[in-house]
Amino acid sequence: MPFKIIASQCTGCSACEPECPNVAIAEKGGTFVIDPKKCTECIGHFDEPQCVAVCPVDNTCVIDTSLARYQGPA
Amino acid sequence: MKNHPCYSEEAHHHYARMHVAVAPACNIKCNYCNRKYDCANESRPGVVSERLTPEQAAKKVVAVASTIPQMTVLGIAGPGDPLANPERTFKTFELVREAAPDLKLCLSTNGLALPDHVDTIKKFNVEHVTITINMIDPMIGAKIYPWIFYKHKRYTGIQAAKILTDRQLQGVEMLDARGVLCKVNSVMIPGINDRHLLEVNKAVKSRGAFLHNIMPLISSPEHGTVFGLNGQRGPTARELKALQDGCEGEIRMMRHCRQCRADAVGLLGEDRRAEFTTEKIMEMNVKYDVESRKGYQAKLEEERAAKTAAKPSDLTKRANNGSHLKLLVAVATKGAGLINEHFGHAKEFQVYELSSGGAKFVGHRRVDLYCQGGYAEEGRLATIIEAVSDCHAVFIAKIGGRPSAELIKAGVEPVDRYAHEPIDKATIAWFEAYLDRVNSGTIQHEERGDAAIRPRALTSAV
Ligand code: SF4
Ligand code: SF4
Ligand code: SF4
Secondary structure (H helix, E strand, C coil): CCEEECCCCCCCCCCCHHHCCCCCEEEECCEEEECCCCCCCCCCCCCCCHHHHHCCCCCCEEECCCCHHHCCCC | CCCCCCCCCCHHHCCEEEEEECCCCCCEECCCCCCCCCCCCCCCCCCCCCECCHHHHHHHHHHHHHHCCCEEEEEECCCCCHHHCHHHHHHHHHHHHHHCCCCEEEEEECCCCHHHHHHHHHHCCCCEEEEECCCCCHHHHHHHCCEEEECCEEEEHHHHHHHHHHHHHHHHHHHHHCCCEEEEEEEECCCCCCCHHHHHHHHHHHCCCCEEEEEECCCCHHHCCHHHHCCCCCCCHHHHHHHHHHHECCEEECCCCCCCCCCCCCECCCCCHHHHCHHHHHHCCCCCCHHHHHHHHHHHHHHHHHHHHCCHHHHHHHHCCCCCCCEEEEECCCECCECCCEHHHCCEEEEEEEECCEEEEEEEEECCCCEECCEECHHHHHHHHHHCCCCCEEECCECCHHHHHHHHHCCCEEECCCCCCEHHHHHHHHHHHHHHHHHCCCCCCCCCCCCCCCCCCCCCCC
């Protein structure tokens, strides 16, 4: 399950960007975004998702449950 | 050192420093910080600096230094922690070293990453490193820092504070071992670390820090910080001074810190940012002339020497007036050690303690501009009076009738007869006359109450 960044809460501090082992995070218009195709939740690299651990604003890097494949059958 | 405006009370009036904001990321969380804004350790809460790339920053530095020959120091501070962004920080230093080799470099950090970068800091010949150390006891630290991010892991509570304090003190020792000057900043948080800062003072001194600057917590709900929201108050002026006095003798204390904006340009306090926006700078074509800067600075040195030489005679005069009386006075000044600011234009007052030992600078009181283009807002006057209410007198170059009457009503004497005279001479002359009046029974000496430290950031930047 990939993570996403809630843009309205992101301060644009850039702290998460260099921490991502998959280079999944990039700047877009002042805030940062995660490429869901690249995010592996840090599994195999670190014990905790690095973007979550370093982000100064709680609940800003969160699991993206809106992706179609996480929605239950309608 | 004597020419670094942040470290010498006197150089403060003659030399300028500049900060650039190139390092927005941080690796810890402080309860007095709201990360939407600058690092509260080095700047004032609620202030946002313009973020620059190292290339933009270097260009700005060169442009400013060419225009303002007094600009001798470049610092990298917040927003964020410069050592949590080592590539950007050191790239900026590298570019500035090439373009403007005579500038002194300094940087500020929370210390967590410091031990990893001490050798690089030494390599770039960084003059001073400022570390913000608010505790050496993890139990206290846990109340100030909710978490740190260290070696790919988030630590919380006492464990986090333990790692942080170990790394900070190790950093102080490593800097000392390499001959890099280390200054320590502490934020005084009443009820949390106020008395504890005396121990911090001893701990950093014994490890080689040369200066300790205790700053008041500036906290209010609109900053959106943890402390601001839970009602944690900052210290009063008297509490701050008592703590600073308690630390004195242990190590040199710095009392003139104004918690300036990280990107302030120009002589301290006198903000010239608008002249140097990124847009304007990218268009500028600057020639950096080390020789003409040197010439200017040599002239400045002569003026300073002349001024310092004039002092000793007054000292003997005040030494034998035999009184133990001590009191505070506030002075409106634009710099150069003179009483040269109008009451209505003062953004801050310098506070001096007068005694038979002379006039000793003990701090600043920030006030919002009382006179906004001719309109004197009623509420502001009350605010200023509150800010200087522990002083016996206010020295100004000029003052209007109403503010003057209000000050007198509040028990603070407005003194404008020493307009444009040197602060030390004038305040001592006034003090001697005051003592004469007390001795002859014309007036009675009364202790003054405490004063408020203004919680709001200075928003009326020019
Ligand atoms: S969870 Fe890990 S892999 Fe996914 S974006 Fe965050 S840091 Fe990168
Ligand atoms: S660490 Fe958080 S606030 Fe900073 S850029 Fe990443 S998502 Fe935004
Ligand atoms: S070190 Fe500075 S930027 Fe980081 S949380 Fe503390 S005050 Fe904020």
